[in-house]
Amino acid sequence: MNGDCVSREHDEYQYLDCVRRIINTGTKKNDRTGTGTLSIFGVQMRFNLRDDSLYSCHKFTKGTLPLFTTKRVYWKGVLKELLWFIRGSTDARELQKDGVRIWDGNSSREFLDSLGFADRDEGDLGPVYGFQWRHCGAEYLDMHHDYSGQGVDQLQNVIDLLKKDPDSRRILLSAWHVPDIDKMALPPCHLLSQFYVANGELSCGLYQRSADMGLGVPFNVASYAALTHMIAATVGLKTGDFVHTIGDAHVYVNHVEPLKEQLTRQPRPFPKLVITREKIESIDDFKYEDFEPFRLCDGIEQKAANIITDSGHTVESLSKTALPYLKKHDRHRHAFKMDVSLHNCLMYLIARFPTEASIVSSVFLELMSHEPEWKPKSIFDCGSKMNTVLWAAYHHWPELEEMFCVEFNKNMLDLAEKFLPDDFFEGVESKRKSLFYRQFLPACSEPQFDIVVSSHTTKSILSENGELVKRTLPILWEKTGKYLVIIESGSRSGFLSLNRIRQHLLDVGAELVAPCPHSHQCPRLNSDASIPCSFGAPFKGFSFARASMGDANSGVEKYSYLIFRKPDAGTNACSQKEERMSRLLAPTLRRHRHAVLRLCCPDGNLREVTASRGKTEGLKRDLWRYAKLSEWGDRIPVTVSDKIDFEPIVKRVMSLKVAIARHRALVAVGLQTCVLIVVYFVFSIGLTFYQKRLIHQFPFPLSVVVCHVIVKFCLAALLRRSSCTERTVLSWPTYCRAVAVTAVSSAFDIGFSNWSFEFITVSLYTMTKSTSIVFILIFSVCLGLEKPKSSLGIIVACISVGLVLFNYESTQFHAFGFMLVLSASFLSGVRWSYAQLVMQSKSSLDNPVDMVYHVQPWMLLALLPFSAIVEGRALVTSSQGFAANPSVGLGTLGSVVIGAFVAFAMELSEYLLVARTSSLTLSIAGVWKEILTLVLDFRINKSKFSLLNLLGLVIVFTGIIVHLIVKARDIDKTSVKREVSTVDDDSEIALLDVAQ
Numbered sequence: 001m002n003g004d005c006v007s008r009e010h011d012e013y014q015y016l017d018c019v020r021r022i023i024n025t026g027t028k029k030n031d032r033t034g035t036g037t038l039s040i041f042g043v044q045m046r047f048n049l050r051d052d053s054l055y056s057c058h059k060f061t062k063g064t065l066p067l068f069t070t071k072r073v074y075w076k077g078v079l080k081e082l083l084w085f086i087r088g089s090t091d092a093r094e095l096q097k098d099g100v101r102i103w104d105g106n107s108s109r110e111f112l113d114s115l116g117f118a119d120r121d122e123g124d125l126g127p128v129y130g131f132q133w134r135h136c137g138a139e140y141l142d143m144h145h146d147y148s149g150q151g152v153d154q155l156q157n158v159i160d161l162l163k164k165d166p167d168s169r170r171i172l173l174s175a176w177h178v179p180d181i182d183k184m185a186l187p188p189c190h191l192l193s194q195f196y197v198a199n200g201e202l203s204c205g206l207y208q209r210s211a212d213m214g215l216g217v218p219f220n221v222a223s224y225a226a227l228t229h230m231i232a233a234t235v236g237l238k239t240g241d242f243v244h245t246i247g248d249a250h251v252y253v254n255h256v257e258p259l260k261e262q263l264t265r266q267p268r269p270f271p272k273l274v275i276t277r278e279k280i281e282s283i284d285d286f287k288y289e290d291f292e293p294f295r296l297c298d299g300i301e302q303k304a305a306n307i308i309t310d311s312g313h314t315v316e317s318l319s320k321t322a323l324p325y326l327k328k329h330d331r332h333r334h335a336f337k338m339d340v341s342l343h344n345c346l347m348y349l350i351a352r353f354p355t356e357a358s359i360v361s362s363v364f365l366e367l368m369s370h371e372p373e374w375k376p377k378s379i380f381d382c383g384s385k386m387n388t389v390l391w392a393a394y395h396h397w398p399e400l401e402e403m404f405c406v407e408f409n410k411n412m413l414d415l416a417e418k419f420l421p422d423d424f425f426e427g428v429e430s431k432r433k434s435l436f437y438r439q440f441l442p443a444c445s446e447p448q449f450d451i452v453v454s455s456h457t458t459k460s461i462l463s464e465n466g467e468l469v470k471r472t473l474p475i476l477w478e479k480t481g482k483y484l485v486i487i488e489s490g491s492r493s494g495f496l497s498l499n500r501i502r503q504h505l506l507d508v509g510a511e512l513v514a515p516c517p518h519s520h521q522c523p524r525l526n527s528d529a530s531i532p533c534s535f536g537a538p539f540k541g542f543s544f545a546r547a548s549m550g551d552a553n554s555g556v557e558k559y560s561y562l563i564f565r566k567p568d569a570g571t572n573a574c575s576q577k578e579e580r581m582s583r584l585l586a587p588t589l590r591r592h593r594h595a596v597l598r599l600c601c602p603d604g605n606l607r608e609v610t611a612s613r614g615k616t617e618g619l620k621r622d623l624w625r626y627a628k629l630s631e632w633g634d635r636i637p638v639t640v641s642d643k644i645d646f647e648p649i650v651k652r653v654m655s656l657k658v659a660i661a662r663h664r665a666l667v668a669v670g671l672q673t674c675v676l677i678v679v680y681f682v683f684s685i686g687l688t689f690y691q692k693r694l695i696h697q698f699p700f701p702l703s704v705v706v707c708h709v710i711v712k713f714c715l716a717a718l719l720r721r722s723s724c725t726e727r728t729v730l731s732w733p734t735y736c737r738a739v740a741v742t743a744v745s746s747a748f749d750i751g752f753s754n755w756s757f758e759f760i761t762v763s764l765y766t767m768t769k770s771t772s773i774v775f776i777l778i779f780s781v782c783l784g785l786e787k788p789k790s791s792l793g794i795i796v797a798c799i800s801v802g803l804v805l806f807n808y809e810s811t812q813f814h815a816f817g818f819m820l821v822l823s824a825s826f827l828s829g830v831r832w833s834y835a836q837l838v839m840q841s842k843s844s845l846d847n848p849v850d851m852v853y854h855v856q857p858w859m860l861l862a863l864l865p866f867s868a869i870v871e872g873r874a875l876v877t878s879s880q881g882f883a884a885n886p887s888v889g890l891g892t893l894g895s896v897v898i899g900a901f902v903a904f905a906m907e908l909s910e911y912l913l914v915a916r917t918s919s920l921t922l923s924i925a926g927v928w929k930e931i932l933t934l935v936l937d938f939r940i941n942k943s944k945f946s947l948l949n950l951l952g953l954v955i956v957f958t959g960i961i962v963h964l965i966v967k968a969r970d971i972d973k974t975s976v977k978r979e980v981s982t983v984d985d986d987s988e989i990a991l992l993d994v995a996q
Contacts, residue, residue, distance in 0.1 A: 383457030490534030490558025759817030775829025805952025
């Protein structure tokens, strides 16, 4: 195989690069064998275990198996030893009986005697790996003893935790049990593994203290990757990554030359691990016969690139036109005609071959599930294009002896004859002679073929008057020896074409095998033909087209298909149980404690049924297990006793769920906002009166703010340090662009507000500062934080008018103080609009402590020079300073620090309110706060309300209520949807009978 088809991204290169590094730079060390090693310390490799192959193998394939390809890895030994571990055995003779002799040296009579284990039988390894996995802590006697129920079953604990608490960080499997080390023939090398679940994928991390890179590591990687696949299959998860961490990674000196030879080889694609056992209830159910590692046909991608190059094109230029070609010749509407040019044939190779090959592979897997032991010997392919069916067929049945391909387009046919890798037939010349290409269908019915396939050809050869049904279809049926497979796109037109074929074949006595569980008229035709009966096949395109095709190079392709069997082709392997199975017509809707399955049932009706997770027994419990493990297109052993119209019931249930979830969301948001507002009121109103009194006694408001900034920074730093949560670290551009604006505006907003207390009353301050809502609205609209709605303008105007009336004839005007507060109101608009922008943007400061911490340094830089210029000289000579009277100065400093604590709490509540709601909501809360402040001020000063003041209060109340109603109507619908998705539904819509 040409190595160019595998890029440097291949996971095996991690291993090869590590071996090369050890040989070139490793430290010479002695070892227990006396051979000598080259060693390095600390190596980590990551292997992708997901199924990202060109072909879809979703029913049996569990994913990639990193079985190294640059050297032979003893797969039988890997699997036999792993199953031996799982059994908890310590008897090496069990492996010897299966022809696996990897433990012979450590279990021989001479070796055991040399360790002082003369009382042990030969083959007794002591409490090694499997014993620790299944019986950790049990007293070890010998390999013959029955340890059932003794010790801790770590492996079963891992499985139980993955089912009950997959987010746990304690899912560990250890083979290193200190009290048993001296009893082992060989202490464990791969000693600790940890399992991790994310996005429905199971990953495994292994720590290995000592690793022989030449012989041991390829074996260990394959073993723990297989273990991960087995555990994932047991708990119903997919596989993610295998991370292998090594302490002492070494190469024996007598392995250096063979390894240098290995380094010259190019890796090939890893095989896929097939687990043929469909029902897996326990990790102990696995047997050696349940596993089948297989490789994709090597060289398929390189061969495609060679064909493109040989045709006078470059892979790069042709790949760039693949996506426009795919859009022009839409996969659901345009078929290939007989005048397709050579250029378009190459376009098909890039854009459509991987997709159609994946679909054909999926259909073949369905056929295999009906007769797993049956091996076809011959296949007839009508409309073969670029050997799509041939590649998939030999992928699943390498025993095929004859392949007959018919392709109506001459250019496509010429390319197909070249699109075979050089080693495709593994040098068997007789198989080369059994591959035939023709441009037209043969006229005679002999010979017949075990499988006849027509893939994505019905629309290209189907004339308007239905000639396919009248002429071509009888030929295909006559050529069929056992199975006829017809595949089309999952579009409405493809579905309707297949239905015409379906009805014709049923009329001539054909036996429908799949996907329909019945022979009645398709219920999708009875209900709504615009919804086709289709299934999904995941595919992945050629890597050289990935950059140009983008997302179109991989995904899930919808398709429809039919599998028929000749009535006289022998008895079907399917039992009566399989014939009663329903077909899953859509992906299972998995919810918190229930799942919804949409089924086509054996009685010819569509059903939507619910499987609950609750404490159920028998039939319902089985249904939940099937629902949890099933995938789109699977057969489910479920039938429904009578016909029920589910749609009205489902609609009523879902509408009720939405109403309940919306109510819960409104209540939750309302309560949270109210609590934050109350906290904000307490600290904000208290700070206003405290600062007014403090400024009256200590007339240095800017210096007070500077002191507050320093104290708040120290408090925020202490909270960040004591918290276990990882805190945000900002980049300098973000810090200078967004945080600096917020901080500088905050500094002068607070500074000017405090300064104004020297000149004006609380009433005038409160009324003037309430105009900040206007500036906040202006900046919120400019920054895109609020949509420019007319309702917002009306609310602002209403509240402003109400405040003017509320404060009419109750203020003492001072021009300079008024300008200070008005400037503070303007800066407040800048401050809170930018604060909302920073705190609600992705990966920003959504934590108020972080926000306070990052804002204070900028505030200090902005305000300290200004306060020094305005108040510096007066502060130094003040009678209340330290220079005049230290005791008085200390008391004043204490008063300032107390105010700083209150200011810190108020600022936290402000930022928290902005992060959870918006700056406009904070402004509305500020209006309430200002009204309460005025009421308290009037109360303290014995002021009375006039009718005009009361009218203003009513108008303010009206504006606030209207704002709350508008906000309630605009609650994000996504939060409601998230609530709906977590609503439990334990009700059973229908009573289901699981086929016995």
